[in-house]
Amino acid sequence: MYRYDEFDHTVVRERVVQFREQVGRRLAGEITEDEFKPLRLMNGLYLQLHAYMLRVAIPYGTLSSRQMRTLAHIARAYDKGYGHFTTRQNIQYNWPKLVDVPDLLDELAKVEMHALQTSGNCIRNVTADPYAGVAAGEVEDPRIYAEIIRQWSTLHPEFTFLPRKFKIALTGTDTDRAAVKLHDIGIAIIRDENGAIGFRIDVGGGQGRTPIIAQTIRDFLPKQDLLPYLEAILRVYNMLGRRDNIYKARIKILVQSEGLERFTELVEEEFTHLKGGAVELPQAELDRIRAYFAAPRYETLDNGSKELESARQADEEFAAWVKTNVDTHKQPGYAIVNISLKPVGGIPGDASAEEMEAVADLADRYSFGEIRVTHEQNLTLPSVQQSELFSLWLGLKIHGLATANIGHAGDIIACPGLDYCNLANARSIPVAQAISRKFENIRRQHDIGRLTINISGCINACGHHHVGNIGLLGVEKNGEEFYQITLGGRADENAEIGRIVGPAFSYDDVPGAVETVVETYLQQREDNDESFVDAYARLGATPFKEALYATR
Amino acid sequence: MPLVKNGEITPDPWTHIADGEDAPLDAPIIVSTDRWNAERASLVHRNAPIGIRLRNDQLPDELGEDLYRFGVVAIEFPAFKDGRAYTQARLLRERYRFTGEVRAFGDVLRDQLLFMQRCGIDAFEIRKLADAEAFRSTIGEISVFFQPAADDRRPVTALRNRAVASWAY
Numbered sequence: 188m189y190r191y192d193e194f195d196h197t198v199v200r201e202r203v204v205q206f207r208e209q210v211g212r213r214l215a216g217e218i219t220e221d222e223f224k225p226l227r228l229m230n231g232l233y234l235q236l237h238a239y240m241l242r243v244a245i246p247y248g249t250l251s252s253r254q255m256r257t258l259a260h261i262a263r264a265y266d267k268g269y270g271h272f273t274t275r276q277n278i279q280y281n282w283p284k285l286v287d288v289p290d291l292l293d294e295l296a297k298v299e300m301h302a303l304q305t306s307g308n309c310i311r312n313v314t315a316d317p318y319a320g321v322a323a324g325e326v327e328d329p330r331i332y333a334e335i336i337r338q339w340s341t342l343h344p345e346f347t348f349l350p351r352k353f354k355i356a357l358t359g360t361d362t363d364r365a366a367v368k369l370h371d372i373g374i375a376i377i378r379d380e381n382g383a384i385g386f387r388i389d390v391g392g393g394q395g396r397t398p399i400i401a402q403t404i405r406d407f408l409p410k411q412d413l414l415p416y417l418e419a420i421l422r423v424y425n426m427l428g429r430r431d432n433i434y435k436a437r438i439k440i441l442v443q444s445e446g447l448e449r450f451t452e453l454v455e456e457e458f459t460h461l462k463g464g465a466v467e468l469p470q471a472e473l474d475r476i477r478a479y480f481a482a483p484r485y486e487t488l489d490n491g492s493k494e495l496e497s498a499r500q501a502d503e504e505f506a507a508w509v510k511t512n513v514d515t516h517k518q519p520g521y522a523i524v525n526i527s528l529k530p531v532g533g534i535p536g537d538a539s540a541e542e543m544e545a546v547a548d549l550a551d552r553y554s555f556g557e558i559r560v561t562h563e564q565n566l567t568l569p570s571v572q573q574s575e576l577f578s579l580w581l582g583l584k585i586h587g588l589a590t591a592n593i594g595h596a597g598d599i600i601a602c603p604g605l606d607y608c609n610l611a612n613a614r615s616i617p618v619a620q621a622i623s624r625k626f627e628n629i630r631r632q633h634d635i636g637r638l639t640i641n642i643s644g645c646i647n648a649c650g651h652h653h654v655g656n657i658g659l660l661g662v663e664k665n666g667e668e669f670y671q672i673t674l675g676g677r678a679d680e681n682a683e684i685g686r687i688v689g690p691a692f693s694y695d696d697v698p699g700a701v702e703t704v705v706e707t708y709l710q711q712r713e714d715n716d717e718s719f720v721d722a723y724a725r726l727g728a729t730p731f732k733e734a735l736y737a738t739r
Numbered sequence: 740m741p742l743v744k745n746g747e748i749t750p751d752p753w754t755h756i757a758d759g760e761d762a763p764l765d766a767p768i769i770v771s772t773d774r775w776n777a778e779r780a781s782l783v784h785r786n787a788p789i790g791i792r793l794r795n796d797q798l799p800d801e802l803g804e805d806l807y808r809f810g811v812v813a814i815e816f817p818a819f820k821d822g823r824a825y826t827q828a829r830l831l832r833e834r835y836r837f838t839g840e841v842r843a844f845g846d847v848l849r850d851q852l853l854f855m856q857r858c859g860i861d862a863f864e865i866r867k868l869a870d871a872e873a874f875r876s877t878i879g880e881i882s883v884f885f886q887p888a889a890d891d892r893r894p895v896t897a898l899r900n901r902a903v904a905s906w907a908y
Contacts, residue, residue: 192899194883194895194898194899195883197882197883198881198882198883198885201880201881201882201883202881204880205880205881208880209850225819225820225850226850229850308820308822338885338886338895339885339886340885340886341885341886342854342881342884342885343885343886344825344853344854344855344857344858344886344888345822345825345826345829345854345858345888346822346825347822347825347854348819348820348821348822348825348851348854349822414886422826425822425823425825425826426796426798426823426826430820430821430823460834464887465887465894466886466887468896469896469897469900471899471900472896472899472900475899
């Protein structure tokens with residue numbers, strides 16, 4: 188993992204002092220809430236329905252056990268004993284008091300964490316594949332470049348007042364677990380035909396009220412050009428992005444209005460001026476950062492542990508968990524373990540202080556003290572010995588963290604919705620809980636197979652409903668909550684925007700409607716290997732429409 | 740409105756002249772690009788310094804070689820949220836090597852001064868006297884910089900490499 192040096196420590200500490208002074212001005216009444224708003228938003232502090240909400244950055248979703256313990260402590264000391272992991276690999280606290288926030292930030296700074304650029308119209312916390320460094324077939328570890336981008340974008344003087352927020356995601360494998368096609372800039376680490384490592388750069392993806400899949404602006408960008416090229420894209424966007432309408436201000440709208448060809452010309456022209464300039468990262472600095480992400484000391488092992496096999500034979504529940512929650516590791520004898528934060532009837536992404544501490548302890552014991560946060564609002568232990576999977580599972584089970592539903596119907600992604608958020612039209616959490624209960628039988632979930640259900644409480648799409656295989660969008664009709672259903676979305680390397688299937692369903696009816704969609708799939712699938720999203724691609728919307736609206 | 744230059748509140752020798760307003764012949768003035776383009780022939784023959792005011796959707800290359808006639812380029816922050824002028828400032832300094840005064844006007848707030856200065860702005864028309872008085876302390880709140888810009892502050896990438904070099908020898 189990356190560790191702060193004196194420079195990283197200094198800027199985070201200075202930023203806390205600066206924010207403490209800004210909070211002081213607000214508390215003393217020297218500035219109004221309106222004047223304070225842009226200052227707090229530079230530090231991840233939102234004012235929601237009931238209280239302030241603080242969003243803490245977890246750069247590219249990587250946490251140490253020590254950091255996780257601090258997050259648990261903060262949940263206990265400043266919140267109601269909970270934290271909420273988000274679809275951008277961050278954590279949110281819903282109940283901090285303004286006067287306490289500077290102290291909270293001080294505690295974060297001690298473990299090399301902060302809330303910088305988790306809100307506002309700046310380059311937001313950069314995200315990456317949660318399997319970075321351990322995925323089989325990875326070209327290079329995306330955390331190296333994510334860290335480089337984190338540092339370069341920190342308090343960037345030119346790009347802190349962009350037309351709108353700006354999100355960058357990275358992946359180092361063909362399998363996309365970072366949804367790079369749905370970001371303002373998506374970066375895939377690739378090899379060219381000569382074996383040289385560089386980047387494919389996608390631009391103009393995003394969700395919100397205008398969901399768009401990113402287009403490729405550069406098929407292959409040499410490594411040393413990364414920061415100059417990013418500055419070129421950001422500069423063109425800063426000058427030309429719309430500022431008259433918040434809903435048309437993202438870079439995706441600019442790329443659409445200029446057209447990819449013209450937009451590319453503008454960026455490439457700007458890039459000719461920046462290429463080779465001062466922003467290009469020195470090789471020594473690249474090497475310095477890369478060294479932090481060296482592999483941990485793996486033991487020399489073989490795949491196919493006997494302990495694992497006999498435990499699978501002996502315990503059906505464990506075998507089911509291995510099937511859904513455990514993934515292939517690049518190192519023989521090791522596995523990647525996903526911890527579902529989606530227990531039956533739970534709040535997606537919520538974790539209690541006790542759960543966070545349990546995960547920290549288990550990470551220390553089984554996974555080199557490392558933890559990842561996924562954009563599906565789950566946690567990952569990146570490197571676990573296969574022979575220790577059973578004892579890890581027992582440890583997770585004690586804390587209710589062994590739900591075997593990763594990538595399945597119960598693994599619902601949801602925004603905070605109307606329970607917390609002042610933008611929402613409808614509740615998301617209770618709908619997620621009701622759907623989760625409908626699919627509480629894990630065997631049934633496994634029979635249904637891979638299925639993503641995403642819920643957003645409003646058109647801002649924080650629950651990524653556009654790219655859920657089944658997406659629910661909360662809307663308001665005559666003062667009542669309704670939910671539009673979209674089908675066929677996906678956030679992976681074959682990203683698709685889901686299509687609205689028909690008229691919206693009421694709050695009470697929507698869990699049943701989701702079940703109808705799933706039942707229709709079960710009746711119509713060719714065999715157990717045809718996933719929901721593949722069946723939808725083959726069948727189209729018609730059978731689902733018929734089933735949903737037949738009795739209306 | 741207080742003007743801060745070289746870190747101090749200083750008297751402003753320049754006067755903004757609105758389009759259609761009479762321009763004094765013997766005092767430094769700042770005019771819009773429209774005015775400049777319409778009256779260039781007479782404005783170049785004045786015996787006092789002249790400055791130009793850019794709209795924030797204009798790029799410095801619109802001025803061509805005339806850029807170097809101006810003592811001041813004034814760039815606008817119509818609202819603090821509108822960050823186009825940061826790019827204008829960097830282009831003026833880094834691409835066009837403009838060495839005269841680059842002046843911020845409009846919604847120039849205390850908490851943005853450091854960003855402005857890093858982008859090459861060296862004169863600030865600040866609405867609130869208290870913000871102007873806090874200039875030096877607010878500029879000094881952050882001492883570490885993670886990217887090169889138009890100022891002479893060394894980014895950490897350069898400082899780290901120097902540290903490595905001095906340690907190695």
